[in-house]
Amino acid sequence: MSQSVQMSQSNYGDIADWNWTLSTDEFFQKYLCHNFSVLKNCGTGEGCWNKDDGFLLSGGKYVDAPSFAAGGIASKISLSDGTYIGLIKQDNNHIHIHVDINGDKRPNTYGIDIFIMTLTLKEYSDYAHNIPVAGLYMFGHGLTRNVVKSTCCDKNKSGFTCGELILMDSWDIRNDYPWK
16 A cells, blocks of 8 residues: 555655545545556445455444445455455545455454555544654554554454554564454
8 A cells, every 4th residue: 555655656746736625436546546456446336345344353343434345435446466445535634545455255354354544635633543744554643552452452442543553563463462
């Protein structure tokens, strides 16, 4: 994903110069899709995401966002290696990119085989981000390790910030990781 953003910056200039008013699908198609080995481009239609949409580490189904599986405002692609990528434009300042690293194969669970990244136009802060400048970050970037674990990367939570925890731990899945 990082390489895709870098390639688009080479083609379209700095992230701040991209057209952030485009729809989710238009943004994904223009700036990111063409940088991957795409097997299938589902756009906002059905397909290119697991049939369950995704489960939370706590065991519940992810129901807080538009369905990736059924289509909607999420734009999706399936890569030649089986990875699914779905993009949801939150607003004209940031986008969430959901990556299911093994496609339809189980467990289809955030923090285990589904991870979220955030692409921002500028600095961005809320309960799950403390991003200093435009760029691509793991969901939960800029928070302390304790906050990353307590807000989402816990076996009783969503798992949304677990990618940031793995990054914080130098790509090592330590013994306190929620599913170890």
